Each structure stands twice: as structure tokens, then as C-alpha cells.
Amino acid sequence: MRALSLSLRPASPEDAPRLHGLFLQSPSYFTLIGMEPPTLEDVLQDLLTLGKDPRRRAFLLFLEEEAVGYLDYKLHYPEEGDATLSLLLIREDHQGQGLGRRALRHLLSHLAGVERLYAVVYGHNPRAKAFFEAQGFRHVKDGGPALSWYVRELAP
Template identity: 80%
Template sequence: MGGMRTLNLSLRPVLPEDAPLLHQLFLRSPGYFALIGMEPPALEDVARDLSTLEKDERRRAFLLYLEEEAVGYLDYKLRYPEPEDATLSLLLIREDRQGQGLGRRALEHLLNHLTGAERLYAVVYGNNARAKAFFQAQGFRHVKDGGPTLSWYVREL
């Protein structure tokens, strides 16, 4: 066995024409949608969501690439809920690529590029014990539950 090669993880802003790619990523992550009690969105729903991106100047969405392969999706909002905050609404790693440190690396990348924010919130939907454990391991603390299907975590920057 040779040395461990760290594959290059890169983030690229999502464009409206990426809808089919993002849709495939969602279809390959059925466990996440099962946890939040939803079906994976249809292609037209993904396309509709991406078409609203440029209308909301606070929202940022990125595809995560491992070399040439799309392996995840990152969606966050700047200046929300307060002007000095940012909120991570979705960090999704494709199911066959989970447990390889990609989520941690994507989060590190985000933290290094969040200039001007004092806090990063993370929203966990559903009874997602794995996501909650992930954010706590990354230095987030639980803030509040917004009803049975929503938990908020925060990390001071």
C-alpha cells in the first residue's frame, strides 16, 4: 500500500444549469431525505430552487468536488439571523462518500472564507443524530430546538 493521498476538495458556486447534477447528488443521498421525512426533490424543484439563488444576495450555494467528481453540496446564508451571523442550512455529503472527512474539510473551507461573521449557526433538520454529533465535534454548541424537526447549533468565530 502506498502513502495516503489527500484528494483535492474544491468548492464551486452552483449555477442554475447545475440542477441535474445537484438532483443526482440528492438521489444518491436517500438516507438524508428519509431522516427528514421527505422524498428527494424532483428535478424541477431543484431547478426552481437554484433559479431563486441570484434573487437572494445573502444566500450562497456551492457544489463540493473531489477531483472531478461532485460529492456534496453546501448552502448557507450571510447576515442571518443577525447582520453579524451566518447560517449553514445544508451541508450534504453524498452517502457513498460519507465518513471520509469531507464534511469536516468543507466546513473548514467555509470557516476560512466567512469574513465579517462573528457566529456561524448550523440548522439540523429531523432527528439526525449523526449531523448533531458532527456539528458538536466541530465545536458547535446546541442553542435551541425550533420545534420537533429543527435544532440550531452555533460556533463563535
């Protein structure tokens, strides 16, 4: 059995309906963080802000032609030489297949000049915390009851 090819494509405002559908297919994540999935208009507005911050990057994750995830990070944040992964979401019906690990490996291979990668975990999400720890991240601080920061040092 061959593994399906995972590819990442930069997200753009034209992807708003696809990303909105992805969010709607991941209701447990939004329950975990204590909010409703964003509306299509909210998703569109967020994607429109991508071009306004040159440090921010967002990608849709595809298995063949099917959108199965979303990755959103910011370069040089919180400090120069850092990057912060604010969302790595795999659609619920595709979780547990190693796609998050594959997407993270892809990201790590494209972070030239980054010394530390932070990951932000929202809500009480033990599965996400365990995922990041298994990928070599360590917990560095909590930013309130609904936010945890993890960091992984990267080779120069």
C-alpha cells in the same frame, strides 16, 4: 496514499441535473427529514432563487471532477454578523471520509466579518448533531420536533 483534493464551486441553475443526482444518491438524508428527494424541477427552481437573494450562497463540492456534496448557507441571517448553514450534505457513498470537516473548514476560512455561524439540523439526525458538536458548535435551541439550531462563535 495522497488525499484527493476537495474543491468548492458556486452552484448555478445549470447544475440542477448534477445536484438532483447528488440528492438521489443520498436517500437516507431525505428519509431522516421525512420527505422525498426533490424533483429536478424543484432543484432547478431553488437554484434559480440564488440570484434573487444576495445573502445566499450555495456550492457544489468536488473530489477531483466528481460531485460529492453540497453546501448552502446565508450571510447576515438571522442577524447582521451571523451566517446560517442550512445544508451540508455529503453523498452517502463518501460519508465518513472527513469531507464534511474539510468543507466546513473551507467555509469558515471565507466568512470574513461573520461573528457567529449557525447550523440548522433537520429531523432526528444524531449523526449531524454529533458532527457539529465535534466541530465546536453548541446546541442553542430546538425549533420544533424536527429542527435544531447550533452555533459556533468565530474569532473576530
